[in-house]
Amino acid sequence: MNTKTYKPLLIFSAFLFLTLFLLLPLLIIFIGAFSQGFEVFWYSITEPAARHAIFLTLLVVVVTVPLHTLFGLAAAWALTKYRFRGRQLLITLIEIPFAVSPVIAGLVFIILYGVNGFFGEWLLANNLQIIFAVPGIILATMFVTLPFIARELIPLMEAQGSDAEEASLTLGAGGFRTFYHVTLPAIKWGFFTE
Amino acid sequence: MKRTLPGFPLSFGFMMFYMSFIVFIPLIALVWYTMGIGWEAFWNAISDPRVFAALRLSFSASLIAALINGVFGLLIAWVLVRYDFFGKRIMDGMIDLPFALPTAVAGIALTSLYAENGWIGSLLAPLGIQVAFTPIGVTIALTFIGLPFVVRMVEPVLRSLDQETEEAAGLLGASPFTIFKTVLFPLLTPAILAGMTLAFARALGEYGSVVFIAGNIPMQTEIVPLLIMNKLEQFDYAGATAIATVMLALSFILLLGANILQWWLSRNLGQKAVDSSR
Amino acid sequence: MSITITGITKEFGKTEVLKNINLTVKEGELLALLGPSGSGKTTLLRMIAGLEHASKGDIFFDGNNVTNVNAKDRNVGFVFQHYALFSHMKVKDNIAYGLRVKKKKDRPTKPQIESKVNELLELVKLDGLGERYPSQLSGGQKQRVALARSLAIEPSVLLLDEPFGALDAQVRKELRRWLRTLHKQTGVTTVFVTHDQEEALDVADQVIVLNGGEIIQEGTPSHIYDSPNSPFMYRFLGNANELKGTATKEGISIGGVTLTSEEPHADGDNVVSYVRPHEISLAHTSGNDHHLEVEITKTHPVGPIVFIEAKRLDGDREQIEIELTKGAYDNLSIKIGDMMYARVERFGTFQANEYMI
Incomplete structure (x- = not known):
């Protein structure tokens, strides 16, 4: 209705909040990155270690994103189009990896695949390495980023109802959106694990 | 109720299969391992007051951050969907940055901003407010990393809402505030709650951005993930897993509660909102 | 209540969607605004409701200028093509909404609201469906709920925007006839928008045909049908x-x-x-x-x-x-x-x- 009256106030509050929490920190990062001059910045992102990091990040993204997208679509479909016992429980389980600190995630994977872990001996016997190698990074990233797409699609599908056409529209739009959303965090985790 | 739609076995099956590998097996492994260390060792690890303090800080700071994000996330989503203004695209692009940025970088930036000699910290210091190296700093870092969730959850739902419904309410004599409370808010609540739940979960697990601004003073600004990291560095695997299991169990209970609440509200809130406006 | 519109012009950017419209709807009349899509008929209806604002011109209800009165204060009933029901509320709560959001001093008591809702449910022939949610109703039933909801506030004017547009042919015909009966029962001044000439001629007392933001012809259905005043009218009416x-x-x-x-x-x-x-x-x-x-x-x-x-x-x-x-x-x-x-x-x-x- 006549929300126009509040428009300037609301926009101002949004900007103020974002300035305090987002814009200023970003500005500081930006200033920091270039404070020693552009050449130092360029050197630091082209040195071999950084190039390797960027390559690894992209690899992780390429593996994680399609799998997560598929999972997100399946999960959102199963959880919004049907009503069954344990639905809320499953949604919660999808969210759990978020709450589990990457620290814990790392711990879990060491328990599972480390030398003294559950599968440690078997892996050693077959000369496979997961921990402290690329598969470990991918696994940890997958674990930590699992909720992204699924949890975004669920409320969207819920709001759209069961109209098949609308749902497929949603998927088209949502797919793109989620790609965008899952790509970015995956990149972040790639950096982090490095 | 809606089983007429195709694809349930396939989608459900794939979901469970995928989750088994990514979620179930690792989590069961964690619990299994914890059970292996014995009750006494478990109790010794978690009965430490330092663990209590860390749990309290982690949960309360995450909760406050989620609440702040709930309010401002809704505001930002509203402004982005309903208004046109200069700088809208910039604002829209900025929202996702906390996802894109390595959290450690964010942590350093926030610390230098809110430290006593930082841009904002130096403004607050004369007022006697210290942000960096206090629980307030932890909350700010957690607010930062959870910011996109509510915005991105609410936005599509708000966009898909039929504005005619609001017009209808207006024509029936409802004021903008009443329309928001009785028509919009009930429809947005599931998305807001979902966003807050995610922001909360994400905040609980966050590590990188917090370590710098927190200062990591045991009993005061030490969060649970950091405590676990400390134990790991001392090769105290038993202690680390015990704390991790407690953290996991608590988060699970809270998230499940939030999800059930969300589901319940999405069915009942509309009715309640109208009734309570009498 | 009568509606008078004088010199209404509406521009969206550079396009003029309404050009100097003048018309009067008499007290108790059932008027159809008929025109092809893009003729400006819905914009005009939304203006009467206060949902759009004119670039120029005035709107009067019973001689009082309401041009600058807020939609929520105009006391009009409005029925949307796609119903715009509150999906999270039961049928009875949808209908009661307009009464419940009234200021405390004007608000009926709980039992009064309940009896009003029941009365309206009966009027729109939906007795016993008050406990359902909109998603559990058919299109025709939803539209009747929307109508009951708009009548609950005892509107001085009832406005309907393509009320039957989303319904199938059979239900359309039934609702059409029913709307006529309802109009006779309530006597509320009613304006409805349609692009269906048969519907307009069948239901209305008075028809106004719009095209390109202008009134092409107005009159009783039989006048409109018998003496079209332009080639457009001949083609538009069949x-x-x-x-x-x-x-x-x-x-x-x-x-x-x-x-x-x-x-x-x-x-x-x-x-x-x-x-x-x-x-x-x-x-x-x-x-x-x-x-x-x-x-x-x-x-x-x-x-x-x-x-x-x-x-x-x-x-x-x-x-x-x-x-x-x-x-x-x-x-x-x-x-x-x-x-x-x-x-x-x-x-x-x-x-x-x-x-x-």
Whole structure:
């Protein structure tokens, strides 16, 4: 209705909040990155270690994103189009990896695949390495980023109802959106694990 | 109720299969391992007051951050969907940055901003407010990393809402505030709650951005993930897993509660909102 | 309550969607705003409701200028094409909404609201469905809930935007008739928007036809149908044959025949006459009157009506369409290939340049 009256106030509050929490920190990062001059910045992102990091990040993204997208679509479909016992429980389980600190995630994977872990001996016997190698990074990233797409699609599908056409529209739009959303965090985790 | 739609076995099956590998097996492994260390060792690890303090800080700071994000996330989503203004695209692009940025970088930036000699910290210091190296700093870092969730959850739902419904309410004599409370808010609540739940979960697990601004003073600004990291560095695997299991169990209970609440509200809130406006 | 609109103009950017509209809806009238999509009819309706604001001009309710009154204070009932029901509320709460959001001093008591809701449920023939959610109702039922909801606040004006547009043909017809009855019962001044000419002519007391943001014609349904004032009206109100000809002192000369016309047209003007398919009769023999010679090329009986296509044997040799009743068709025992005489019972003639719209 006549929300126009509040428009300037609301926009101002949004900007103020974002300035305090987002814009200023970003500005500081930006200033920091270039404070020693552009050449130092360029050197630091082209040195071999950084190039390797960027390559690894992209690899992780390429593996994680399609799998997560598929999972997100399946999960959102199963959880919004049907009503069954344990639905809320499953949604919660999808969210759990978020709450589990990457620290814990790392711990879990060491328990599972480390030398003294559950599968440690078997892996050693077959000369496979997961921990402290690329598969470990991918696994940890997958674990930590699992909720992204699924949890975004669920409320969207819920709001759209069961109209098949609308749902497929949603998927088209949502797919793109989620790609965008899952790509970015995956990149972040790639950096982090490095 | 809606089983007429195709694809349930396939989608459900794939979901469970995928989750088994990514979620179930690792989590069961964690619990299994914890059970292996014995009750006494478990109790010794978690009965430490330092663990209590860390749990309290982690949960309360995450909760406050989620609440702040709930309010401002809704505001930002509203402004982005309903208004046109200069700088809208910039604002829209900025929202996702906390996802894109390595959290450690964010942590350093926030610390230098809110430290006593930082841009904002130096403004607050004369007022006697210290942000960096206090629980307030932890909350700010957690607010930062959870910011996109509510915005991105609410936005599509708000966009898909039929504005005619609001017009209808207006024509029936409802004021903008009443329309928001009785028509919009009930429809947005599931998305807001979902966003807050995610922001909360994400905040609980966050590590990188917090370590710098927190200062990591045991009993005061030490969060649970950091405590676990400390134990790991001392090769105290038993202690680390015990704390991790407690953290996991608590988060699970809270998230499940939030999800059930969300589901319940999405069915009942509309009715309640109208009734309570009498 | 009467509605008067004076000099309403609406621009969206550079496009004028309404151009200097003046009209009056009398107290208790049931008026249809009829027009093709993009004619500005919905914008006009939304303006009466206060959902849009005019660039110029004023709107009066019973002589009081309401141009700057907020939608929520106009006390109008509005029914949307896609119902706009509150999906998270039960039917009875949807209907009660307008009463519950009233200020404390104006708000009816709980039992009063409940009895009002029941009364309205009965009025819209949805007794017993108050506990359902909108998603559990059919389209026609939803629209009736929307109507009940708008009537709950006892509106001074009821506005309906393509109220039956989203419904199937059968339900549409039923609701149409029902709306008429309801209007008689409540006597509320009602304006509804439609693009369906049959609907407008069937339901309304008064019809206003809009095109391109302008009023083309207004009047009672029978007036509108009997004397369309422009080529647009002929085409918009259904099929019409277009016969090109010239004006002469005797009438309108089309091909080999001259039709007598009282309409004044300058001698020698190029004109177009519009003839509705069912206002042509056929005969096997030529009478004294002016008959067009035609050859029957196609017949297509649909229930009580037979659609006939015929080719003129004079002048332009154009196809014309004729509709006969099944009875008349059988009496004439028409076969494809027959040479017949077509008699134009009624027509409207316009300058040929008017034809180019």
